[in-house]
Amino acid sequence: MQASAATGDPAPATDVPPPRTPGRRGARSTAPLIAVPADGLGWSESDLEELDRTAPGLLPGRIVKCDQAGALVLMPWGAARATYCAGLLLAAAKAKAAGRIWPRPGDRVALRRWPDGPITVEGVVV
DSSP, X not given: OOBOTTTOOBOOOSSSOOXXXXXXXGGSOOOOSSOOOTTGGGOOHHHXXXXXXXXXXXXXXXXXXXXXXXXXXXXXXXXXXXEEOHHHHHHHHHSSSOTTTSOOTXXXXXXXXXXXXXXXXXXXXX
């Protein structure tokens, strides 16, 4: 950025390109990749009440895709990447075959949203 010699004020930046606008190629409408189902993720009112009673602060979710590092979870307001909580990781490490320890796509899960942003899968809800 250059300063004006006479007034000491900075001159307007001329080397900054204008913001890009979508052209013909990007003009098509895009739908969300994952939409929240009308059934509310398969959680009934009694399921939600039970979750709130037994684990206050946890949120309902559904696994869309998962691997050993985490999962793509669907929540009432959209999808997000979540990691597994320490208890779930410890249970999987102790299990011989890890059988039903890891969540699978379609599972209903309890989620914790941390104040600094991350989301963790706290457990599978059966």
